[in-house]
Amino acid sequence: MKLTGMNKLVNKLDKGMNIDTPVKQIVRKHSSTINRNAQKQAPVDTGELRRSIRTEYQDGGLTGVTRAGAHYAPYVEYGTRFMTAKPFMRPAFYNSAWDFKEELEKLVK
Known part of the structure; x- marks a missing residue:
């Protein structure tokens, strides 16, 4: 994904404009x-994979990281030579990426 206008956003943040809180709200949302x-799309056998999906916030709330903590999550996501992939993280990301980008662009304008 390519974000354009990030320089404008960074400049506004550097100038001390009160844009920090709306960005954090968009990231959190x-x-x-x-x-x-991701939890809805994760295949369920025992439920461990679904329960292992967590989000944490870094950089004071400006970065959100969602990951599946189950040790076998990459095998489910990408598959192996013995089993087909059942992606759940990538579709969850791509379904939200466009809206995220559009909200940030509106904030910069």
């Missing part, structure tokens, strides 16, 4: 959406 969608 879309990170939780990705988390929720």
Whole structure:
């Protein structure tokens, strides 16, 4: 994904404009959406994979990281030579990426 206008956003943040809080709200909103969608799309056998999907916030809330903590999550996501892939993280990300980008662009304008 390519974000254009990031220089404008960084300049506004550097100038001390009160844009920090709306950015954090957008990050939180879309990170939780990705988390929720990944949990819905994760295949369920015992439920461990679904329960292992967590979101944490870094950089004072400007970065949201959603990951599946189950040790076998990459095998489910990408498949192996013995089993087909059942992606759940990538579709959750791509379903939210466009809206996230559009909200950030509106904020910069």
